[in-house]
Amino acid sequence: MAPITSPSKVLVSGANGYIAAWVIKSILDRGHRVIGTVRSPSKGEYLLKQFGEKFSYIVVEDIAKVRYTSITMTGLRLSIIISQGRSTRPSSLV
Numbered sequence: 807m808a809p810i811t812s813p814s815k816v817l818v819s820g821a822n823g824y825i826a827a828w829v830i831k832s833i834l835d836r837g838h839r840v841i842g843t844v845r846s847p848s849k850g851e852y853l854l855k856q857f858g859e860k861f862s863y864i865v866v867e868d869i870a871k872v873r874y875t876s877i878t879m880t881g882l883r884l885s886i887i888i889s890q891g892r893s894t895r896p897s898s899l900v
Contacts (some may be wrong), residue, residue, distance in 0.1 A: 816838050818843070819866075821844050821850075834860050840861050841862050842864070844866070849863075886890040
């Protein structure tokens, strides 16, 4: 697989989770754009304030009921699916 060149667009599911927050930060630090899936607009807006203009979000109330083909994939170079049981954030990040 060819390396992902910057700037690329990357989808990260479960964007407001602990692991996803660190993954998103790492991707953004490398000059890419991130689209995150979140369960509510308020969580998305919170992350948008934390990560800035290179982050955007899509509200997906139940990821198990979504077919990824229904999410706009135009221009995506990578999709990272992250699932976890609880959402705890490191205070130094978000």
